[in-house]
Amino acid sequence: MERDGMIWEIDDNKPKIEGLDAVGRPDPEYAAALGLLRAPFGRRSLALVCDMALWTLLQLPLWLGAVPLLLKLATGAISPYGFVNHPSFVIAVVMAGVTTLFTLVFLVVQWIMHGRKGRTIGKAIAGIRSVNVRTLERPGVGPVLLRFVIFAASGLVPVVGPALLLSSPTFDPERRGRGLHDKATGVWLVDARRGLNPYDEKRMRVARKMVKAEPTKGRSALPSLATHATQGTQSAYRPGNRISAGVLGVARPHAANERPEVGLSLATPPAESAPVETGKPVLGGYRKTDSDSASAPSTSPALPAPAAPPSPAPASPAPVSPPIGMPQPSPAPQPSPAPRPSPAPLSAPQPTPPQAQRPAPAAQPTPQAAQPDERAQPAPAPQRMPAARFGLRLDTGESILVSEPVLLGRNPDAGDHPGARPIALKDDSRSLSKTHLLVRPVDGGLEIVDCRSTNGSGLVRAGIEYAVAAGVPVVTTDGDMIRLGDRVAAVVRV
Known part of the structure; x- marks a missing residue:
C-alpha cells in the first residue's frame, strides 16, 4: 500500500516453512538431512493389524450377546414380537450398547491421538509416527479424518479397492512410501525407532539448527616464506633452497646440538681474514678491500657457504706477491656490486702471477659484506608459524x-x-x-x-x-x- 509517497508493508504473520523447494513442494533431501526415515512396509502392516485386532476385540460383546438373537430374527425362527419378548433381548441390547460405546471411544481416541500426536495404538507399538509432509509436524485431526474416510470408502469396491489402496505406497515415485490416501491428505509415515522422532521437540530443534548452520569455511592458503623469483609473483616454499639473496643454496652444516641457520649471516668478517683481490667474484656478490671502503658500500648479501674439512688447499685463492723479476700486473676493474642469481662471475678476472707462497687460513663461511667498524651480531632465530587457534x-x-x-x-x-x-x-x-x-x-x-x-x-x-x-x-x-x-x-x- 502506497500513501503520501510512503510504502507500507503489511506483515501477514505467516510462519516460514523450512524444507520446501522453489515451487513450494516438500524437499525429500531436507527431511533426509534431518534424519527422518520412511516407515517400512512391514511395520506399517503390523500397525494396521494391531489396530484392527483391537477393533475386533471390542466387537466381541456384540457378536456373542446380540448377533445370535439377530440371526434368529433374520432367519424367521422368531417373530418380531418374540424377538422383543425373548429372555435374551435385554442382554443382547446391553451387549450391543457396550460394543457401540467402546467402539466410539476407541475411534475418537485413535482419531485425536493420530491427529495431535501422530500415532495410533498400533503405530505406537510398531514405532511409526505420522506427520504433515510439508511442515514435518502434527498432521491435524482434519486430514486424519479424511484419510480414514478414504480408507473406508475403498471398501465399496470389495477386495479390489482396499488392495489398490494398501499397495499404492509401493509405487511412490519419491520413494517415501506415501499411498494415495496419504497424498490426498498430505500425511507421511516416518520411522521413529531407527530415525529421528519428529515429536521429540528438542532433538527436532537441534536437527533443524544443524541443517541451517553454515558450513565450515575452507582453510585459506598460507603465504609463502620464500623470496619471490620475480617481483609480484608467489613462489612455493622450499626450505633451505631459496634465501633472501635470490640465489640457490643450502643450509650450513650443523652439529646435533646446534640450531641450523638458513638465510643470511649478519656476522662481521673477522679481522684476521686474509684480504681478497678487488673484483674477485664470490657467491652472491663481490667483496671489497680496504681500498674500496671510500666507494659506495655494497648491498649484496652474501650466502653462508657450507663448512669444509681442513685441507692444505685454501677455499679461495689468496693474493700473493709475484716472484722477483716478474712484472706487477694492473688490478682488474671493479664490477658493479649488484646481486646475481648464480655464482658465475660477471667478467673474467685478469690472471695474477703467483707471489711468494704463505700459509692460507682454513676455509670459513663467507660473511655478509659490512663496514669494517660494525660489530658482529648474532644471526636472527628462524621465525616459526603461530599455532592454529x-x-x-x-x-x-x-x-x-x-x-x-x-x-x-x-x-x-x-x-x-x-x-x-x-x-x-x-x-x-x-x-x-x-x-x-x-x-x-x-x-x-x-x-x-x-x-x-x-x-x-x-x-x-x-x-x-x-x-x-x-x-x-x-x-x-x-x-x-x-x-x-x-x-x-x-x-x-x-
Whole structure:
C-alpha cells in the first residue's frame, strides 16, 4: 500500500516453512538431512493389524450377546414380537450398547491421538509416527479424518479397492512410501525407532539448527616464506633452497646440538681474514678491500657457504706477491656490486702471477659484506608459524575466539573455574543452564567439559551425536558440532 509517497508493508504473520523447494513442494533431501526415515512396509502392516485386532476385540460383546438373537430374527425362527419378548433381548441390547460405546471411544481416541500426536495404538507399538509432509509436524485431526474416510470408502469396491489402496505406497515415485490416501491428505509415515522422532521437540530443534548452520569455511592458503623469483609473483616454499639473496643454496652444516641457520649471516668478517683481490667474484656478490671502503658500500648479501674439512688447499685463492723479476700486473676493474642469481662471475678476472707462497687460513663461511667498524651480531632465530587457534560459531551467527578457558551459559559463574572467562549466551528456550559448558584451547582443537548442566551437552561428529558426560573432558576438532541444550555451536579453525 502506497500513501503520501510512503510504502507500507503489511506483515501477514505467516510462519516460514523450512524444507520446501522453489515451487513450494516438500524437499525429500531436507527431511533426509534431518534424519527422518520412511516407515517400512512391514511395520506399517503390523500397525494396521494391531489396530484392527483391537477393533475386533471390542466387537466381541456384540457378536456373542446380540448377533445370535439377530440371526434368529433374520432367519424367521422368531417373530418380531418374540424377538422383543425373548429372555435374551435385554442382554443382547446391553451387549450391543457396550460394543457401540467402546467402539466410539476407541475411534475418537485413535482419531485425536493420530491427529495431535501422530500415532495410533498400533503405530505406537510398531514405532511409526505420522506427520504433515510439508511442515514435518502434527498432521491435524482434519486430514486424519479424511484419510480414514478414504480408507473406508475403498471398501465399496470389495477386495479390489482396499488392495489398490494398501499397495499404492509401493509405487511412490519419491520413494517415501506415501499411498494415495496419504497424498490426498498430505500425511507421511516416518520411522521413529531407527530415525529421528519428529515429536521429540528438542532433538527436532537441534536437527533443524544443524541443517541451517553454515558450513565450515575452507582453510585459506598460507603465504609463502620464500623470496619471490620475480617481483609480484608467489613462489612455493622450499626450505633451505631459496634465501633472501635470490640465489640457490643450502643450509650450513650443523652439529646435533646446534640450531641450523638458513638465510643470511649478519656476522662481521673477522679481522684476521686474509684480504681478497678487488673484483674477485664470490657467491652472491663481490667483496671489497680496504681500498674500496671510500666507494659506495655494497648491498649484496652474501650466502653462508657450507663448512669444509681442513685441507692444505685454501677455499679461495689468496693474493700473493709475484716472484722477483716478474712484472706487477694492473688490478682488474671493479664490477658493479649488484646481486646475481648464480655464482658465475660477471667478467673474467685478469690472471695474477703467483707471489711468494704463505700459509692460507682454513676455509670459513663467507660473511655478509659490512663496514669494517660494525660489530658482529648474532644471526636472527628462524621465525616459526603461530599455532592454529580455534573458536566457536554459534547457531545465531556469533563467533567466539577461544584463546583462553571460557565458560558458556545463561549467566556463568567462574567461581568454581578460576581463570575462565564467563560468556553469557542468549537462550529464549531456557535450555541452557546458568553455568553450562567449559571450553579450553588445546593442541589441535578445543576441550569441552559439561558443568553438570540440566539438559546436558553433546558432540556431533560425522552426523552422529555422542553424549558428553558431566565433568569428563572431551577433545573436539575442526568440523565438530557441540550441542548445549537446544543451542548448537560449530568448532572452526581461526
